[in-house]
Amino acid sequence: MKFILVAVLASVAAAAPQGYSAPAPPRYDSVEIAIVRDDRVIEDDGRYNFDFETANGIVVSEHGAPGVEGAISSAGSFSYTAPDGTPVSLQFVADENGFQPQGAHLPVAPEFPHPIPQFVLDQIAFAAQEDARRPQEPSGRYGAP
Secondary structure: OHHHHHHHHHHHHHHOOOOOOOOOOOOOOOOOOOEEEEEEEEOOOOOEEEEEEEOOOOEEEEEEEEOHHHOEEEEEEEEEEOOOOOEEEEEEEEEOOEEEEEOOOOOOOOOOOOOOOHHHHHHHHHHHHHHHHOOOOOHHHHOOO
16 A cells, blocks of 8 residues: 555656746747837826837827716827738727727718618508508507416
8 A cells, every 4th residue: 555655656746847948939920029119108197198109110199088987088099001001090089978980991881861762761651551541459459468
């Protein structure tokens, strides 16, 4: 029995890592990009401002302050060059009305009121005619079963 206990302890000790080794190499090739500017200001009252720029042309700027009911209201911009060479620039405001981005690359909703197709107008008219022909029924019809 003592021999089995000693054998188990010896096996555990042999399986334990021995010393420290170099960290494993990264799983992918990465290119490090230098940060050429990094300015940050954080005030005690909650206001902040930061600007940074990288060597590959990424530029970020943001400022903010406490807003309505303790939320932070902020505004800023960022720009970079897309992989296909297209310059991308976005300005934004984030406040009690939500996040409001603006940029030439963002999709734009059609102007409202947009034209309503004729088949939709025909369906609305048909539904109105049906409602006019149908006698009014008591609302108790939709009661619990």
